[in-house]
Amino acid sequence: MTVDNEPRSSLPGESLVFARRLFTHWRRQPVVPIQAVFFPTFLLVTYYLLVGESVMTVTGADSLYGLVPTCAVAGAMFGALAASLSIRFEREGGLLSRMWTLPVHRSSALTGRLLAEAVRTLVASAVITAVGIGLGLRFEGGWFDLLLFLMVPVVVGVIFAAALIAIAVRTTNSSVLMWLAVPAITAAFASSGSPPVELLPGAVQPLVRYQPMATAIGAMRSLAQGDSALWPLVLGCAWTVALAAVILPLAVRGYRAAAESGP
Template identity: 65%
Template sequence: MTLIAPRPSSLLSESLVFTGQHFNHWRRDPMVPVQAMIFPTFLLITYYLLVGKSVLRITGTDSLYGLVPTCAIAGAFSGALAVGLTLPFERDTGLLSRLWALPVNRASVLTGRLIAEAARTLASTALITAVGIGLGLRFKGGPLELLLFLLVPVMVVLVFAMAVIAVAARAKDGTVLIWLGLPAITAVFASSGSPPVESLPSWMWPLLRFQPMEPIVGSMRVLAQGGLPLGPLLHSLVWIVGLGAIVGPLAVRSYRAAAESGGVRG
């Protein structure tokens, strides 16, 4: 009798299993969906009602074209931080070590986490964009511009999620993430999507225009207005790839060290 060995699962199929586990966890504990969807949606509505007319009067452009990208990326960051808060607990209880010991591709656990982050960000960006359209945003781009508009926050959050993993996997608790999240979200709101750069003191202009969120939010603004901003998109891609090349290996090393610790902290 010949025994047929089971075919090994692919990295993608194994990663999708862990992605589904994250979705199930978020359904039972909705803190992440609230942080990623409800919070930025509320922020968008509140900010638009408070400053929308003022921005229109100063710039002559509806502030929704900048606020929707800003709130979409801020929501993506907020959701990633909420997910990162669970990493120290998963490490200390030995959950990461048990997942590490499973007979699957070890990259699948981390990959599944990142796929879940990407899917959540795509859904939250679509929701925030729909709310923006309800408030009066008129998306003037075609299918290509819409696709790029939805994918830009996804690419950004993948890099930010890796930074969160790199920090949270080695942290004693999740409070250290404040020092990562605060400057990141501040950079989002300090871009051209919130107050117009020209309305701020001139000495701040070079700082605001050099930081990575400026071309990212700016490219989404132009996409919503119907343009195809190849320059800002390329600039954004350079930032995303460059930062990803730095934080990606750090995330892998931190996650591996946390998983191999066995849940024991000295």
């Protein structure tokens, strides 16, 4: 009787392998980096040049403190949307099933994908923030505030990516992803980062102020300005826990079913 003493890889190590696979894919087919970095950066520069002075005249505040968070959060969602389109092809081509049969932790492929989304969003948010600083943004908070500022889009991007995965593994029609993407991205721009909430009709102010994207962008604005971000961070954490409790189990079950069903 022989005993196989070969050590198994850890879940974090295997997740890194799957994440690197996605990084290689994105480098060779840079649709995701373009959607995640260049497109929101273009929106930031264009929006600031077109309406920056008008917002300063109307509100008395620099629009960059709202535009940079808005474009960082929107970039996280744009990138997640572009990345999710490949899942359908991986399922139909049998790649998900082949990865499922590998001698690795069953969750490593999914956690690796979410890890790749988190790293991509962190890098994209840092680039967008650097461009904002070049345009005149002055970060008034400390280094810890800057870290929290960059982590907010990461959390949004991971939750949004999980929601897209939950849909992508269950459909053969890519346009279905837009049913989630369009309202979510619209919510990012219809938040405190773009139109000042105080200038909106009173009936819609509570909807804009307390929707998930508004709390994320409001927290980033407060962190950049050096103000207290406790309340928007608390609201954002509440939204994160509630959405993760619903979305992550759906993504896990859907991914498992798609992998086990084969092409």
